Amino acid sequence: MRFRAKVVNIDCIHHFTNVVNTISKLLKKCSIRLTKEKMFFILPDQVANGGVSMWCELKQANFFDEYRMDGVNEYELNEIYLEIVAENLCRAIKSANNAKSLKIKLTKKQVPCLTVEIELPSLSSTARIVTHDIPVSVIPSSLWGEYQEPEMPDFHxxxxxxxxxxxxxxxxxxxxxxxxxxxxxxxxxxxxxxxxxxxxxxxxxxxxxxxxxxxxxxxxxxxxxxxxxxxxxxxxxxxxxxxxxxxxxxxxxxxxxxxxxxxxxxxxxxxxxxxxxxxxxxxxxx
CATH class of the missing domain: 3.70.10.10 (Proliferating Cell Nuclear Antigen)
Structure with missing residues (x-):
């Protein structure tokens, strides 16, 4: 599995930061689903148990200047599902308000991580890079069925x-x-x-x-x-x-x-x- 995305446009950085900040206020933990075309933030259906549920969908082309994703299987399972503490991701990208670029990639440290690299403006020729490693859990494909888009309820x-x-x-x-x-x-x-x-x-x-x-x-x-x-x-x-x-x-x-x-x-x-x-x-x- 490989994932790497980069944002250069400052308006897109601010927009993505606002999305993540919104997600972090709505829930503590969430799942991230990555496909070739989209990024999703998901809290599976908890309504039956008295809890809230959420589905947030982003078209990656509207946010990222570069986007590369290779899933579990190139043909049948070309997706990646991760579980993350939303507040940790929010804290990591807060310093990107004036960034020259924002990179997010899936890395392997002692545990799987989403690594956030923020390039900040510098008066010298040496770039200032702030790096955050955010632990994530990889969700096995056998559980992916629990993370599909919820059906629209039969509302009145x-x-x-x-x-x-x-x-x-x-x-x-x-x-x-x-x-x-x-x-x-x-x-x-x-x-x-x-x-x-x-x-x-x-x-x-x-x-x-x-x-x-x-x-x-x-x-x-x-x-x-x-x-x-x-x-x-x-x-x-x-x-x-x-x-x-x-x-x-x-x-x-x-x-x-x-x-x-x-x-x-x-x-x-x-x-x-x-x-x-x-x-x-x-x-x-x-």
């Missing part, structure tokens, strides 16, 4: 969220009232954030939000036709998990789609030209 409502900064500000206020928050929405563009306890009930409502278009010939999925457009679908979730998602967004998506599976889960889909990020939060029973 799909709508575009208001600006994330606005939602984050509201949720931060509501978290002081309760540990749980209910998201509700319908296909007419109504959306609500609500907390309810024995002592207090507080709700923030939005109306006339954009409804994502449905393309029957594309990859988009339509909400259930059996769900009345005016009826609110609801999901009660852990407010900390929602805040974790909202606090980690540094990739500046131009649209955030919220799909609600009534009394089951919330699925967030961040729309960006270079990145696709999906995030699932399960409901919490009353």
């Amino acid at each position: 409502v799909s709508l575009c969220l208001p600006p994330l900064k606005t939602v984050k500000h509201i949720v931060e206020r509501l978290k002081n009232l309760s540990s749980y928050l209910t998201l509700s929405g319908n296909q007419e563009g109504d959306f609500a954030l609500k907390v309810e306890t024995e002592l207090v009930s507080a709700t923030t409502r939005f109306s006339d939000l954009e409804i994502p278009p449905y393309d029957p010939d594309g990859d988009s999925q339509a909400p259930s036709k059996l769900w009345p457009p005016s009826e609110m679908a609801s999901a009660r979730i852990d407010v900390k998990k929602l805040l974790q998602f909202l606090a980690g967004q540094q990739i500046n998506p131009y649209k955030v789609i919220c799909n609600i599976v009534d009394q089951s889960a919330v699925h967030f889909f961040l729309v960006h030209d270079d990145i696709s990020l999906q995030y699932f939060i399960p409901v919490v029973a009353v």
Whole structure:
């Protein structure tokens, strides 16, 4: 197995740094899937066990000036799967804000590592290189089936969220009232954030939000036709998990789609030209 990638363009370095920083705030450990065309950051499906799951997909050509990957098998298994502590990768590339180049490669030290090499500007003719060796675990091919793209849930409502900064500000206020928050929405563009306890009930409502278009010939999925457009679908979730998602967004998506599976889960889909990020939060029973 071999992997080597290099970024020279400073805007691409900043963009990649923001992606990794977002990932590190969403989860502690993640898996990295490397293919010829794409790089993925994955947290496998934990929703059934009460945890979140995530799928982030990057087109390597939009980030890297050089990209070389040779997987387990050139023909059938030409991919690489690694497990890494996301925060370690984030810390390693933080010093790349003013870098001349950023290199990432798979190396073999005492253990397998992702080695990050950052070339910093220098007043002398000698380059200044900062190197970080980040331990990784190689995931055997027998387990790759657990790291495939999650299926889009059969949701009841799909709508575009208001600006994330606005939602984050509201949720931060509501978290002081309760540990749980209910998201509700319908296909007419109504959306609500609500907390309810024995002592207090507080709700923030939005109306006339954009409804994502449905393309029957594309990859988009339509909400259930059996769900009345005016009826609110609801999901009660852990407010900390929602805040974790909202606090980690540094990739500046131009649209955030919220799909609600009534009394089951919330699925967030961040729309960006270079990145696709999906995030699932399960409901919490009353």
